[in-house]
Amino acid sequence: MEKQHNLSKNQKIIFDLIDKSPEPLKAYSILFNVQKKGINAPLQVYRALDKLVEIGKIHKIESRNAFIACQNSSCQISKATAFSICESCEKVSEISNTKLSKYLSNFADESGMKYSKYNLEFFGLCKKCKSK
């Protein structure tokens, strides 16, 4: 059984917004969207985002500085993430492919480093954009 994280008020407001969004959201776009709910300052947003990332409810798309809800119930708490990103329409999806995650989680090279975490971003054209 996974640890239950009871989200606080701000965390819940921000998670719900991200979770409903069909696309990754940026911090300041989140801020504008939640100002009517009493969240007024960037720091309030960033603090909630940090926490949500930490507990694995959302992920940061590093190449886009944007956040999406975790789509992967078996996600190892943000320790192993992979995304596909369409460079034309900017659609982002989380990839959950057991082979891929096994391969990467077990990856080791000659450096002697033991990797505890990874983030992978694939880029290309999605089906729709390819056929245009």
Next chain:
Amino acid sequence: MEKQHNLSKNQKIIFDLIDKSPEPLKAYSILFNVQKKGINAPLQVYRALDKLVEIGKIHKIESRNAFIACQNSSCQISKATAFSICESCEKVSEISNTKLSKYLSNFADESGMKYSKYNLEFFGLCKKCKSK
């Protein structure tokens, strides 16, 4: 034979700085370092960085907003990059592992997307930091 890219003056100044650095450099730290050479504005730095990334002479470490010189002569012009990052000392190395790059370059999932590019960042503790 690979295409020869003759770097312009600013590109060369900035590439040389990054290439000599043992660690990834951030754009504004680059700016401060090259001001004595007549590069005065952020945009001049970002333009050179963009070009250098485009032609594969440097890579951006997305999770750190920093840039390192390409260590991998066989690197497919920035289309396929992998890095190891120590979360303690922040040492970053480019991983050049044929198996890994083949595996990822050929990766395909059910989405129907054909990936033309990827970026992978591994995190952990390097040998030194592990033994502390």
Next chain:
DNA sequence: TAACACTATGTAATAATATAACATTTACAA
């Protein structure tokens, strides 16, 4: 329940990262 530690919140200011808009110059191929 009082004391404590921990997490979360609120607010203002500012730091760090990146781009827009516009004018000019250089490199080089047709």
Next chain:
DNA sequence: TTGTAAATGTTATATTATTACATAGTGTTA
């Protein structure tokens, strides 16, 4: 030599993220 693409220079501004400080809520345990 003229046309075009690439590069440069400069100012201003947009976007992303953190520091510093004060306060309030939550849950544990003595």
